[in-house]
Amino acid sequence: MSSWRAGLRNALLVARRQVGAVREDRYVVFLLGLVIALGVVAVLGARHHAASEAEQRARYQAMVERQWLEQPNRHPHRVIHYGFLVFREEAPLAFFDPGVGAWAGTSLFLEGHRQNTANFGDARHATGMLRFGRLTPASVLALLLPLFVVVAGFASVSAERERGTLRLLLAQGATPAQILAGKVLGTGAVAALAALPIGIAAVVIAASGAVGPVSAGRLAGLAGLYAAYLAGWVLVTVLASSFRASSRSALAQLIAVWVVLCVAVPRLGASVAGALHPVPSRAEFTAQVERAMNEVGDSHNPQDPFFRSLRDEYLARYEVGSVEELPVNWGGVVSREGEAISSRIQEEQQRDLVEGQRRQDRVLSWAGLLSPYLAARDLSMAVSGTGPEAVEAFRAQAEAHRYDLIQRLNDLHINEIRYENDRAQRLPREHWAEFPTFGTRPPPLGGALAGRALSLAALGLWILLPLLGLGLARARLARVGVERAAS
């Protein structure tokens, strides 16, 4: 018990020594101030941006809903073409990590016969500057803080060795494990000091409710995630410092590691994923949809063979000789069947496209094993609710809403409109209030995380491997001490 307590005391003493060394280094202190300032600017800027975007979307969504209700008496097929506009709501935590939001469309026009693309993503309104990445609280934590950890910790062990104080520490009874633990704790404390202001600012904003309801689970998830990610950097930094002969070479090596893991591998991974699994361009995709549609038929084309056979089937079912005698509106039936077919075809094509993109995602997930930065970003957007699955959920839910809307209108056409003089008739406007409104249901946290086993494993390895390395370093550190003492 007492030896355990003594060990802890030694480790804490070394940690305090490390924090003291950092405090004396004016470069590190300057950088600490810079990182904190940047983090706070990022939180405030992102919060402002997210709020104005959300306000805009809500305003236009309300306008579109009002316009829908204010429609005059109309023929239901008219309303099918009038359609509806939906705007993608960002998750409340988008101010912290906007995820893939900028690259996904914002407004989606829902109409009959076609599935449109969601348009006006933020990235299309940005200049070439955005290519270097965005300044967001998440990017400060994932990209800049590791570099700060490196600067704060590269000399942690190597400087003691260079100055000869490592031998003194060992001679005073501190074990190598205690020294390494102390260095990890000290460097970790400095990292926490840099990260906390961002975390506190984010929690204050989330708790204020200004961005919408944020679950404590998601906040805790983010805290745990970034703590683990940064802890990995602290371990790697102390490890490099204890293995390298000089502080200078430890610094050079750590910066190289940072560049490779945080800058090179993510981009290389994305590029290779695109090269391995190319997806059709928009022009190719719409041409494919068109070809597939031509093969089956089109409800707007009365000459189409499919609809001729459908007519014969209806005539036989109701035992009448012509469509005029049918008890239901034949025009509406054609429209409903046509919508069912065209939606199915487009959904199939869309599924192929999404499947192609998921294949690309998997390549990037595997790259996450090489780059903890990628894994952390992947998990961060999943927990924030801003990952690709949120975008896909919006698309799928909007499509389901579209299909339901159009088929309700087709049913009105079939049952409320007479076949003769069809287009001259109008439905009373009271009908428009009967339609459900659209709201996005974000994918649940559990589901978003379930598909990310690879990223979770990558983050686990990011802690585990440097820990194993430190185990080896401990033996080496002891040897260094003995050799130095003997000489």
Added chain:
Amino acid sequence: MRARLRLLRLDMLRLTRSTGVAIAVVLLLAIGVYAAWRGGRNIEAAASSTVAAETAYRDQLAYLLSTYPPTTEAGEVLYYLAFPAPQPSLPLAALARGRTEVETASLRIRLLALEGQLYEHETVNPRLAAAGDLDLAFLLIALLPLFIIALTYDLVSSEREGGTWSLVRLFARPRRLLALKLASRACLVGAVVAVPVAVAASLAGFPLDGRAGWAVALIALHTVFWFALCLGVASGRRSSTANAMILVGTWVALTLLAPAALSLANAILHPVPEALELTVHQRQGYHEAWDLTKAETMQGFFEDYPEWSDRTVPEDVFTWAWYYAMNHRGDRAAREASGAYRDVLRERERWARRWSLLVPPLAAQLALDRLAASDLSAQLAYQDAVRRHHERLKTYFYPHFFAVTPIDAVDWDRVPVFEPAVTEESATRAGFPAATALLLASVLVVAAGARLSGPRAD
């Protein structure tokens, strides 16, 4: 002279024998050649997408003409027909991909309201886009400086820390030795730049014109800027680690922070509510027309096309002339918002260009995108070209709508072909401001380095 060459060779040998340098050179060359190959592939993919759009147009036209009776009105078939509007990319886009990943360069437009079709998204995978793109420009502008830093941060301090500085000073003038060491490092960096650029040039087939010339000049000047900065810092009396921290800190500030901060400021200063507004207006403008008299709709149409104002459409029957005039009404309703939208984007682009001149990597990057016509203004120019094309198609087909021409009487072979946007800006106009800024910045850092970075090494 010969002795100096021998020293140069010796220093080169010493450099390349270091494992770290060797690994970095191999990695940079490998990534560079890969990025060049990928750039060439992207251009090929864009070209094949263009061919696909044109084939789809011909197939669809043949399908429609064979399934509809020859007496069908042209307007009905045109409802389905999408006309290709492919913008070929410049070969230089293989080097600087800019924003081409998120932009559509090959729209297929129908004769319906244009504003609803103009902003269609590419099939970009948002997760890949969020991870960032890797083109040669990014490698040479964002990553190469780190290699330069790694080669030069301890140019003097390593000799001093190794105890060889006083020895060196005995035999050579420090200034000359510094120049020699710089020369051998410049050779190495030059090779790392030249190989992938040459590969990209041969794969994408750059014409050796002013654009390529300015692009190469900008890359060279940007490299010179980083050498100048490193020299300014490394010739002081600081320790190697202090030099490394200062240089990497500067790199982070110039390459990551300044662009991200400027980008955020740009988005906050120039919001684009018009994007959503024009969508709402276009839809409303078109659909309201169903509840107006046909004469009212046609009146607005004739204001924009007085040459047809002597035509009339019957009030009691459906005509395609009226149908497409309603679509035009949608575009008219969105016109103001659409113009404001483009103005804001142009303002964002102007603002970005102006401020980028203060940040050397950004100046180089944005100028390269301009030269490669892969920037925001190129996309706006493309959208304008699509607008002109839509107008030409309208002018071609409208007489048929008024005359109620059947599809077999339309000359489908003479339908206007898309005329791509031409880059009006000269290569010099695109490259000169950034080149000047880079040159000034280089001079400034050398001068400031001489003055501020503490006592000189000698």
